[in-house]
Amino acid sequence: MVQGNSLSLVEPVADPVPATPAVQIRNLSKWFGSFQALKDVSLTIARGERLVICGPSGSGKSTLIRTINALESFQQGEIRVDGIQLTRKPEAVEAVRLRVGMVFQQFNLFPHLTVLENCTLPLRLVRGVSTKEAEERALYYLGKVRIPEQAGKYASQLSGGQQQRVAIARALSMQPDIMLFDEPTSALDPEMVKEVLDTMTQLAGEGMTMAVVTHEMGFARQVADRVVFMDRGEIVEEGTPVEFFSNPKELRARSFLSQIIH
Amino acid sequence: MHYADNVDYPRLLSRPSVYIPGLAALFGLLLYVQAGTTSFGQMLASALGMAADAPFAANLVVAVLVTGIVALNVFVVLRLSLKHQVYVVWAELALLVLVFFYSFDLSFEFIGRKIGFLITQGLTTTLYVSAVSIFIASVLAMVGAVAKLSSNGIALGIANFYTSLFRGLPLLMQIYLIYLGLPQLGYVIDAVPAGIMALSLCYGAYMTEIFRAGIESIPKGQWEASRALGLKPKDTMTRIILPQAMRIIIPPTGNQFIAMLKDSSLVSVVGVWELMYLARTQGQTEFRHIEMMITASLIYWVMSIVLELIQTRIERRFNRAQTR
Ligand SMILES: Nc1ncnc2c1ncn2[C@@H]1O[C@H](COP(=O)(O)OP(=O)(O)OP(=O)(O)O)[C@@H](O)[C@H]1O
Numbered sequence: 001m002v003q004g005n006s007l008s009l010v011e012p013v014a015d016p017v018p019a020t021p022a023v024q025i026r027n028l029s030k031w032f033g034s035f036q037a038l039k040d041v042s043l044t045i046a047r048g049e050r051l052v053i054c055g056p057s058g059s060g061k062s063t064l065i066r067t068i069n070a071l072e073s074f075q076q077g078e079i080r081v082d083g084i085q086l087t088r089k090p091e092a093v094e095a096v097r098l099r100v101g102m103v104f105q106q107f108n109l110f111p112h113l114t115v116l117e118n119c120t121l122p123l124r125l126v127r128g129v130s131t132k133e134a135e136e137r138a139l140y141y142l143g144k145v146r147i148p149e150q151a152g153k154y155a156s157q158l159s160g161g162q163q164q165r166v167a168i169a170r171a172l173s174m175q176p177d178i179m180l181f182d183e184p185t186s187a188l189d190p191e192m193v194k195e196v197l198d199t200m201t202q203l204a205g206e207g208m209t210m211a212v213v214t215h216e217m218g219f220a221r222q223v224a225d226r227v228v229f230m231d232r233g234e235i236v237e238e239g240t241p242v243e244f245f246s247n248p249k250e251l252r253a254r255s256f257l258s259q260i261i262h
Numbered sequence: 263m264h265y266a267d268n269v270d271y272p273r274l275l276s277r278p279s280v281y282i283p284g285l286a287a288l289f290g291l292l293l294y295v296q297a298g299t300t301s302f303g304q305m306l307a308s309a310l311g312m313a314a315d316a317p318f319a320a321n322l323v324v325a326v327l328v329t330g331i332v333a334l335n336v337f338v339v340l341r342l343s344l345k346h347q348v349y350v351v352w353a354e355l356a357l358l359v360l361v362f363f364y365s366f367d368l369s370f371e372f373i374g375r376k377i378g379f380l381i382t383q384g385l386t387t388t389l390y391v392s393a394v395s396i397f398i399a400s401v402l403a404m405v406g407a408v409a410k411l412s413s414n415g416i417a418l419g420i421a422n423f424y425t426s427l428f429r430g431l432p433l434l435m436q437i438y439l440i441y442l443g444l445p446q447l448g449y450v451i452d453a454v455p456a457g458i459m460a461l462s463l464c465y466g467a468y469m470t471e472i473f474r475a476g477i478e479s480i481p482k483g484q485w486e487a488s489r490a491l492g493l494k495p496k497d498t499m500t501r502i503i504l505p506q507a508m509r510i511i512i513p514p515t516g517n518q519f520i521a522m523l524k525d526s527s528l529v530s531v532v533g534v535w536e537l538m539y540l541a542r543t544q545g546q547t548e549f550r551h552i553e554m555m556i557t558a559s560l561i562y563w564v565m566s567i568v569l570e571l572i573q574t575r576i577e578r579r580f581n582r583a584q585t586r
């Protein structure tokens with residue numbers, strides 16, 4: 001794991017048990033009513049790994065990463081985050097959510113709070129940090145995503161790209177071990193995609209463990225250690241970006257790539 | 263003002279095709295209802311020295327006069343700024359209402375003698391009963407809304423039954439049931455607490471639905487972001503969801519408060535000395551019902567206006583962050 005210096009996005013966090021993977025998913029199955037959205041999915045994310053998940057719409061990408069921090073339930077299988085087994089018990093869910101930060105497609109900033117308060121309120125309520133320290137920490141991360149000057153504004157006064165960077169700063173302020181991104185640039189205008197991807201690239205360069213659902217293949221090539229391709233609730237293929245993009249083995253992956261790369 | 267487009271459409275009332283037929287219709291209506299025979303018409307006719315046995319002439323004169331005044335009024339008001347238009351129209355309409363009341367030939371001496379008591383005893387009691395009921399109703403509504411949105415079957419069942427019963431029974435019946443029914447169970451209750459209880463329960467039931475709808479209007483992404491950040495359910499509700507839901511909740515709640523202010527007059531049936539009760543009983547002694555009723559009505563109106571102003575201020579506060 002790359003050690004963060006004073007300018008890094010990632011606070012150096014003591015590795016709890018060096019050998020445990022960040023996320024370990026075994027034989028995970030999930031149904032929405034009678035519809036099976038995840039079929040016997042197994043996936044391990046190593047510490048410091050940058051994983052990109054792609055696949056056609058409705059293939060279960062969001063469902064998969066949302067089960068990791070218990071935003072979705074699951075019926076079969078097992079999930080461990082930093083070795084902690086995810087059950088429905090409050091202690092387990094709280095422990096997992098403390099370690100996992102999430103960035104949504106729709107930003108989901110709190111519109112009644114300023115940018116700064118968006119970052120400090122969870123810090124104070126969840127981590128019990130004092131107001132002063134919370135503000136310092138929030139401003140540090142807002143500086144890292146390069147919008148400290150917007151701290152006093154409300155979300156509705158920011159552009160989409162700025163809002164998404166605030167959402168990233170808000171998640172980072174909680175100092176998670178793992179960051180999940182669910183199509184973080186899909187709701188953005190083209191000219192704002194880059195500023196968000198740059199922030200994510202910087203984060204990746206500093207050693208954060210990341211699982212990113214995205215269709216940005218340029219980002220995947222440049223940043224990912226591994227690409228996972230999903231279709232109809234299953235992991236169909238996985239490999240390094242070079243392997244996956246230049247020589248996809250599965251027919252479904254090939255036809256998906258031909259649609260995405262014009 | 264995002265309801266108005268940036269196009270200067272001709273003002274409705276300044277279009278001759280609206281203005282002229284409108285005035286013609288008013289003129290026709292005044293003739294049709296024989297405006298000359300009203301007390302105002304009679305007054306005018308005699309002032310002009312017209313014979314009392316020429317009703318058509320009186321009708322015609324009144325119709326012409328009123329139509330003329332309205333036409334001139336519209337002409338002038340249309341040339342004011344928006345803000346002044348609102349003030350002028352408001353003042354004119356308020357004046358009309360007061361003239362209407364004045365036409366009852368009221369004894370102001372009697373009103374002057376009684377208004378002090380009406381305010382110190384009646385208004386105070388009305389305000390006390392309403393304020394306490396509003397507070398309790400809000401608490402009930404909050405609990406009811408959370409219960410209705412919970413996955414706790416017992417809470418859900420109680421909340422559903424509560425809103426069904428107390429929205430379903432007439433408020434008057436609820437007051438009687440509590441005041442006369444509770445003593446049957448061996449619990450004697452005074453009139454004022456009984457009234458407060460009935461009002462709280464009834465309005466709490468209505469407001470439960472308002473609060474529930476307000477909470478449900480907040481997008482699910484807000485819940486998910488709060489959960490992903492690790493917020494506890496209590497913090498998510500009080501710090502994230504409710505402050506946003508308030509924007510939706512406040513306007514209909516203000517409505518409920520104003521309605522409750524006047525529904526509090528129903529507790530007079532069990533002998534609470536609130537405004538309406540005193541207005542009725544004080545008027546009876548000297549057969550001056552109308553004086554007391556009108557005085558009480560105006561006091562209710564003033565209180566409603568105060569509540570409306572308070573509501574506007576609160577709305578502005580909660581809208582601050584979210585108006586672009
Ligand atoms: N709450 C739900 N209730 C029922 N079905 C759902 C629900 N959420 C998702 N699904 C279904 O599960 C499947 C997987 O959905 P998911 O959102 O994980 O797909 P995705 O790969 O993220 O797609 P997209 O690229 O469109 O975001 C879809 O068929 C979807 O219709």
Ligand SMILES: [Mg+2]
Nearest residue numbers: 061062063183
């Ligand atoms: Mg998705």
